[in-house]
Amino acid sequence: xxxxxxxxxxxxxxxxxxxxxxxxxxxxxxxxxxxxxxxxxxxxxxxxxxxxxxxxxxxxxxxxxxxxxxxxxxxxxxxxxxxxxxxxxxxxxxxxxxxxxxxxxxxxxxxxxxxxxxxxxxxxxxxxxxxxxxxxxxxxxxxxxxxxxxxxxxxxxxxxxxxxxxxxxxxxxxxxxxxxxxxxxxxxxxxxxxxxxxxxxxxxxxxxxxxxxxxxxxxxxxxxxxxxxxxxxxxxxxxxxxxxxxxxxxxxxx
Amino acid sequence: xxxxxxxxxxxxxxxxxxxxxxxxxxxxxxxxxxxxxxxxxxxxxxxxxxxxxxxxxxxxxxxxxxxxxxxxxxxxxxxxxxxxxxxxxxxxxxxxxxxxxxxxxxxxxxxxxxxxxxxxxxxxxxxxxxxxxxxxxxxxxxxxxxxxxxxxxxxxxxxxxxxxxxxxxxxxxxxxxxxxxxxxxxxxxxxxxxxxxxxxxxxxxx
Numbered sequence: 001x002x003x004x005x006x007x008x009x010x011x012x013x014x015x016x017x018x019x020x021x022x023x024x025x026x027x028x029x030x031x032x033x034x035x036x037x038x039x040x041x042x043x044x045x046x047x048x049x050x051x052x053x054x055x056x057x058x059x060x061x062x063x064x065x066x067x068x069x070x071x072x073x074x075x076x077x078x079x080x081x082x083x084x085x086x087x088x089x090x091x092x093x094x095x096x097x098x099x100x101x102x103x104x105x106x107x108x109x110x111x112x113x114x115x116x117x118x119x120x121x122x123x124x125x126x127x128x129x130x131x132x133x134x135x136x137x138x139x140x141x142x143x144x145x146x147x148x149x150x151x152x153x154x155x156x157x158x159x160x161x162x163x164x165x166x167x168x169x170x171x172x173x174x175x176x177x178x179x180x181x182x183x184x185x186x187x188x189x190x191x192x193x194x195x196x197x198x199x200x201x202x203x204x205x206x207x208x209x210x211x212x213x214x215x216x217x218x219x220x221x222x223x224x225x226x227x228x229x230x231x232x233x234x235x236x237x238x239x240x241x242x243x244x245x246x247x248x249x250x251x252x253x254x
Numbered sequence: 255x256x257x258x259x260x261x262x263x264x265x266x267x268x269x270x271x272x273x274x275x276x277x278x279x280x281x282x283x284x285x286x287x288x289x290x291x292x293x294x295x296x297x298x299x300x301x302x303x304x305x306x307x308x309x310x311x312x313x314x315x316x317x318x319x320x321x322x323x324x325x326x327x328x329x330x331x332x333x334x335x336x337x338x339x340x341x342x343x344x345x346x347x348x349x350x351x352x353x354x355x356x357x358x359x360x361x362x363x364x365x366x367x368x369x370x371x372x373x374x375x376x377x378x379x380x381x382x383x384x385x386x387x388x389x390x391x392x393x394x395x396x397x398x399x400x401x402x403x404x405x406x407x408x409x410x411x412x413x414x415x416x417x418x419x420x421x422x423x424x425x426x427x428x429x430x431x432x433x434x435x436x437x438x439x440x441x442x443x444x445x446x447x448x449x450x451x452x453x454x455x456x457x458x459x460x
Contacts, residue, residue: 026352033260033353037268069347077259080418087417108414115261119351123260127345135345145283149293152338154295155302159342162296162303182310187432189441194304194320198327198440199301199448202293207290219288246443 015060017129022138024233025126028240032126033119035244038251042107045114052121059125066124068229070117077116084109132156152220161202169193256393257340258404262277264411268447271357271407274338282333290331296383297327298335302342304404311432319429321362322396325369326377326389327444327451332366357407365399377441378454386442393437394430401426 017025039045057065090104127135136153140146173189180186263271286294301320308315324332337359344350350358369392376386404426405419444451 018274030352033351037261037263037265037353077262079421080415083418083421084414088414098280105414108412112262116259119260123344130345132342135341147286147288148279148283148334150291151295151298151334152341153288154291155299155335155338158296158299158343159302162299166303166307180310182312185434186310187435188439190307190309191436192443193307194323194436195320195440195443195447196442197300197304198297198451201296202448202451205293205296208296210290212292213289218397219291 013067015058015129017055017059017125019230019232020236021233022134022228023141023229024236025130026135026138027237029123029126031240033246035247036115036119038248039115040111040251042110042114043194044119044247045111049114049118049121051120053126056121059129061129064110066121070120077113081109081113084112126147136145140223146220148212153221158201158204161204162197165200166193166197169196217247255265257343257350257361257444258408259349259353262411262415263354263357263407267407267411268353268357269362271354273356275294275356275359275363278333278360278367279337279345280331282367285324286331286334294328294331294335298324298338301327301335302339303369305339309432311428316429316432318433318436319362319397319400320433320437321366322369322373322392322394322433323389323440325366325396326374326441328366328438329370329374329453330367332370333363336363336366361400361403361407364403365396368399369396374452375454376451377445380445382442384444385445386438387440390434390438392434392441396437397426397430398435401430 009016013196020028036045036048037161065241085101085105088105088108089101090102092100092102094101101123130138136156139152140149170193180190257263301324305318306322307385308317313428321332324335337355340350340355340358340362344352344355361416373388373392373395377385377392401423405423408419409416441452
C-alpha cells in the first residue's frame with residue numbers, strides 16, 4: 001500500500017500539472033475544498049465534478065487507479081448514502097411498504113456524494129502527484145514549523161524500511177506455520193508483532209540518531225529548493241481565489 | 255485510521271477542530287526537542303506500518319487505530335505523529351483531506367493525549383502482567399473515545415446525519431475490543447523486552 005509514497009511521480013514536466021509550484025497546488029487544494037464545502041447547489045457541484053475530472057486527466061493520472069481509489073473511499077460514506085434517504089424527513093418519493101425514501105434525503109445524499117468525489121479527485125490531481133520531498137519543502141516554504149516538516153520527511157523515509165522489517169517478521173511467522181484466524185492466539189501474536197516492530201524501530205532510531213550526531217546534525221536539515229514561483233503560479237492562485245470568493249459569496253446569498 | 259472524509263462536516267465543526275488541533279499541535283511541538291526527532295519519526299513510522307496490518311475479527315477484519323498505544327509509547331508527541339499519519343493518508347492515498355485534518359487530528363489525538371497523561375505513568379511503574387490490563391484499558395479507551403468524538407463531530411454538523419452516525423458508532427464496538435486486546439499484548443511485550451520504551455510522565459525519548 002505504501003508504494004504510493006515512493007512511486008516515481010512524473011516530474012519531468014510532461015504532465016501539465018507539474019508546471020505549477022507545489023505551494024500553489026497545496027493552497028489551491030485547500031481553497032477549492034473550502035469552497036466546495038460551502039456549496040449546496042447540485043448544478044454547481046456537478047459542474048465542479050466535471051472540472052475536477054478534467055484536472056485529473058490533465059494531471060496524467062491513470063483512469064483505473066483513480067476509480068480504484070474513489071471506490072476504496074471510506075465504508076462509512078456508503079453507510080451515510082444508504083441511510084440518509086430513509087432517515088431524513090421530507091416529501092416521500094414513493095412508498096414501498098415501510099420503505100419511504102424522501103426527496104430531501106436523496107438530495108442531501110447526492111450533495112455529499114458529489115462533494116466527496118470532487119474533493120478527492122482534486123486532491124489526487126493537485127497534491128497526490130507530489131513527492132513527499134516536494135510536500136515537505138512546500139510546507140517549509142509556507143512557514144510550517146521546521147521540526148514538524150523534519151518529522152514528516154523522516155517518517156516517510158523509514159516507513160519503507162519498517163515495512164520490510166514487518167514483511168520479514170511475517171515471513172518468519174509463516175515459516176512457523178502461523179495462520180491468522182479470529183482467536184486469542186492470533187491477537188496475541190499480532191500484539192507481539194507490533195511490539196517487536198516498535199522495539200526494533202527504537203533500536204534503529206538510536207543508531208540513526210547517533211549517526212546523525214556524528215555528522216553534526218544540529219536540529220535542522222538543509223533543503224535544496226528546486227521549485228520556483230512563476231507568473232503562472234500567481235495567475236492560478238489569483239484565479240482560484242476569485243472563483244472561490246464568488247462561489248462562497250453566492251452560496252451565502254441564496 | 256478512522257477519519258472523516260472531506261465534504262461531510264459543516265463549517266463551524268471544521269473551524270473548531272482546526273483551532274483545537276493547532277493548539278494541541280503547538281503545545282506538543284514545544285515539548286519535542288530536535289534531538290528526539292529521529293526517535294519520534296521511527297516510532298511514528300512503525301505505528302503507521304502497524305496500522306496497515308489487517309486483523310481478523312469474526313468473519314471480517316479490521317485495521318487498528320493504535321492511538322492509545324501512540325499515547326503510551328510517544329507521550330504528548332503522539333499529536334504530531336498522528337498528524338503525520340493523517341497527512342500521509344490524505345496527500346498520498348486520498349483518504350481524508352486537508353481542511354478536515356484538524357477535526358480528524360483532534361478525534362484521534364485527544365484520546366492519545368489522555369492515555370499519555372493518565373495511563374503511561376501507571377504502566378511505567380507496573381509489572382508486565384499488570385501492564386497488559388493497563389494496555390487493554392488504553393487501547394479500548396482510545397478507540398471508544400475516538401468513536402464518540404467522530405460520531406459527535408458528524409452529528410453536530412447536520413442533524414440529518416444522526417441516524418447514520420449511530421450506525422457508524424456501532425462499528426466501533428468490535429474495534430474497541432480488538433484494539434484493547436492487541437494494545438494490551440503489545441504493552442505487556444514491551445514491558446518484558448524493552449521496558450525503557452515506556453517512560454514516566456515527563457519523559458521523552460532522546
